[in-house]
Amino acid sequence: MLEGKFESASLMKRLVEAIKDSVKLCNFNCSQTKGITLQAIDDSRVLLISLKLDPGCFEGFRCDKNLVLGLDLESLSKVLKQGNNEDYLTLIAEDAPDNLLVVFEDPKKDRISEFSLKLMDIDSDVLSIEDMDHDCSITLPSSDFAKVARDMRTLSESLQILVTKDSVKFMASGPIGTGSVIIKAHTDLKDGKESIKIDLNKSVNVTFGAKYLNDIVKASTLAETVTIKLTNKIPALFEFKLQGGYLRYYLAPKFDEDEE
Amino acid sequence: MLEGKFESASLMKRLVEAIKDSVKLCNFNCSQTKGITLQAIDDSRVLLISLKLDPGCFEGFRCDKNLVLGLDLESLSKVLKQGNNEDYLTLIAEDAPDNLLVVFEDPKKDRISEFSLKLMDIDSDVLSIEDMDHDCSITLPSSDFAKVARDMRTLSESLQILVTKDSVKFMASGPIGTGSVIIKAHTDLKDGKESIKIDLNKSVNVTFGAKYLNDIVKASTLAETVTIKLTNKIPALFEFKLQGGYLRYYLAPKFDEDEE
């Protein structure tokens, strides 16, 4: 028996919205100690998504037996949209489940919505991802990053990121012109979340597919800041910290031509 | 001579938008005492629409002679869209009219827009609808009802409604899973319009085509609340009260299989 109760539906709603454009089907792994984890790779195998929701993310969490819940994220999304952000949300599954039960409660209005989603068997390549050291780590407001990623996509399908000691430079160039955005490290004393922090071992120059960055950036509503870890020619890590968990994206860089 | 002047065009605009997806052609009946009434049935003869606009709905209303104005709602809609919501709107017709004159005035801007719509002869089966007693009556915020109707349609083309003493249960089941939404009667003291009221003589279990409910729900902008009257196997009534009139939908339930 799995029973995970969220204090509000908004977290789960946003998570699924942040993932479903990259991946259609995926397995939710449930265990008493680890809570709910998920790992999925997009069809082009360029973007890997890793989600962890510790039991502490839940108002109540119980999982008698490890479960793998194979879900169609499009269907899950349809169901989650039927709940309001402030509703209590509970996920329920039997020990050998055919279905996942999704229950919303709006205590004020005395409304209870209950949905049963069919589960599916999904092939899962669960990779173990080593926590590697990167050449640089950047932390910035996720909305800032989202804006750059979205804006630059109007110029090109590739976004180049150059990191030096105290600045990050985003560059794109395409038919209508070229652009660069330079963000300098700084500390915002009023609101630490507005600070931009750069830790650098080695300067970095990487290029990503703008399409993937735009998918990643859909998670911006989940956390005020995003931490980006980059190394030349190595998949980058984009991490959105949740309270008691995270949503991480691993994105392989573009590897072409002039970036020798 | 008919001359009906609305204080603002928005009512008429919304009404036509709420109807035109169900019915293409229909007769507007005008009389000095009754104002404007309309009755129309959709092509599948499952949904009947009944509109009443008392003379009191108008800022000024005069109708020397009873008229039947046969209109193409698509054309009427196109014309109405040319007026702003805050414009004065006047409908004018001669005693033996070939055309309906639609006049918008924006006094502030000194703009006058005038349109003449061709009238048509339309066969009308005007049914007399007796005000029957139903087994239950539900009043709830029209936006709540709209959300349930629209959301549940993502699950199935049929929506089942079960009413018991103090709750309404909406149920749908389809390929991706099943869902139910239970709304309990309650009184909102802060905002009475948010209350949910259930009057029940006999519990009810009816199923409707989700398509029709989605058409009905287009009227949600016309009234804050909707009153739904249901009886097993009998057409349901969905009423949106207007000030000095109403828009009512009569919808025949689906009648199949296991609902004996």
Next chain:
DNA sequence: TTTTTCAGGG
């Protein structure tokens, strides 16, 4: 199906 408009949330 794509684009535009409108309503709700941050």
Next chain:
DNA sequence: CCCTGAAAAA
């Protein structure tokens, strides 16, 4: 006040 997501229109 701005932005985002959902519904209507083309």
